[in-house]
Amino acid sequence: MKAAFLDKPGHISVKDIPVPDYGPDQVLIQIHEVGLCGSDLHYYKEGRIGNHIVKEPHILGHESAGIIAEVGKAVEGLKPGDRVAVEPGVPCLKCNQCLSGRYNLCDSVQFMGAPPYHGTFREYLAHNPLFVHPLPDDVSFTQGALIEPLAVAYNALSKAAIQPGKPLFISGAGPIGAACLELAGIMGASPVIVSEIDGFRGRMAAGMGADAVIDANTEDVGEKILSVTGGEGCEYGIEASGSEAGFQDTVAAVKRGGTVVLIGMGRETVAMPLTEILKKEAAIHGVYRYANCYKPVLRLLGAGKIQGERWITQRYPLAELGNAMEAALSPDTDKLKMIIQVSG
Numbered sequence: 001m002k003a004a005f006l007d008k009p010g011h012i013s014v015k016d017i018p019v020p021d022y023g024p025d026q027v028l029i030q031i032h033e034v035g036l037c038g039s040d041l042h043y044y045k046e047g048r049i050g051n052h053i054v055k056e057p058h059i060l061g062h063e064s065a066g067i068i069a070e071v072g073k074a075v076e077g078l079k080p081g082d083r084v085a086v087e088p089g090v091p092c093l094k095c096n097q098c099l100s101g102r103y104n105l106c107d108s109v110q111f112m113g114a115p116p117y118h119g120t121f122r123e124y125l126a127h128n129p130l131f132v133h134p135l136p137d138d139v140s141f142t143q144g145a146l147i148e149p150l151a152v153a154y155n156a157l158s159k160a161a162i163q164p165g166k167p168l169f170i171s172g173a174g175p176i177g178a179a180c181l182e183l184a185g186i187m188g189a190s191p192v193i194v195s196e197i198d199g200f201r202g203r204m205a206a207g208m209g210a211d212a213v214i215d216a217n218t219e220d221v222g223e224k225i226l227s228v229t230g231g232e233g234c235e236y237g238i239e240a241s242g243s244e245a246g247f248q249d250t251v252a253a254v255k256r257g258g259t260v261v262l263i264g265m266g267r268e269t270v271a272m273p274l275t276e277i278l279k280k281e282a283a284i285h286g287v288y289r290y291a292n293c294y295k296p297v298l299r300l301l302g303a304g305k306i307q308g309e310r311w312i313t314q315r316y317p318l319a320e321l322g323n324a325m326e327a328a329l330s331p332d333t334d335k336l337k338m339i340i341q342v343s344g
């Protein structure tokens with residue numbers, strides 16, 4: 001089978017490797033589509049995220065959908081031909097975090113694409129069926145791949161405990177910001193105000209239903225929020241840009257007693273407007289991946305309540321993964337979400 005390896009930062013090559021063996025309690029999945037994630041770009045450019053370091057040729061990719069090719073003898077409920085989304089993190093299912101349901105916080109999680117675990121930019125994958133989710137007929141492979149970023153957004157919006165009719169601010173209209181925007185609409189947050197520095201992404205957010213889009217390059221986010229909310233500020237703020245300025249804008253956007261949710265991954269340490277946070281008694285939640293979020297997102301996609309596909313701006317075949325990475329990193333490319341077509 002074909003698999004795309006990051007040989008070293010900035011260099012990807014497609015190699016032929018054997019189709020993986022699968023155990024009696026695993027399924028073998030033919031991967032069809034994989035979303036290109038900001039984390040893939042970090043590894044491509046820098047060769048590491050925190051203490052996950054690419055030390056040998058490594059397969060990236062974790063936002064995937066495909067078709068079951070084979071099932072192990074002990075597997076129930078899945079059969080060859082089933083179309084599925086692949087949840088990329090397989091936790092230990094034994095520790096206290098796992099047993100309490102917060103399996104995204106398991107210390108032993110094997111998360112695909114994060115070294116040393118290979119990801120899904122390859123034609124076949126052996127996986128634990130508990131983390132394989134059948135797709136309804138009218139949910140496409142592209143939507144199946146987008147469940148991953150939507151699950152991150154679902155986790156973030158759950159932390160904010162959105163109530164209908166209350167204003168929400170989203171800092172950053174990249175893929176995660178777009179996913180938050182999709183879900184915020186159906187959860188009833190109103191108005192939903194987005195800030196973005198990229199003109200293309202700002203226009204995409206407006207097209208996806210943001211009630212107001214703030215140009216974070218030229219406008220004062222805190223002041224603009226006050227004018228849009230009649231002087232009140234937002235009940236909730238979600239930081240999805242990963243920038244220090246975005247964090248500060250999000251704190252500025254929420255009213256006293258408001259809630260700030262942090263998803264964007266940027267520098268390891270950022271300056272924090274401490275006095276403002278204290279005076280506002282702002283609650284601050286960190287968000288890391290997701291647990292038990294694939295199924296609700298899948299239901300919303302199956303019911304046609306969220307779209308997903310409208311964020312896709314480019315598609316590349318697996319053989320052109322390196323070009324996709326370069327285009328994604330180029331400031332000259334208008335992009336929101338890219339899909340890598342692995343097979344099918």
Ligand SMILES: [Zn+2]
Nearest residue numbers: 037063148149
């Ligand atoms: Zn991702």
Ligand SMILES: [Zn+2]
Nearest residue numbers: 092095098106
């Ligand atoms: Zn665990």
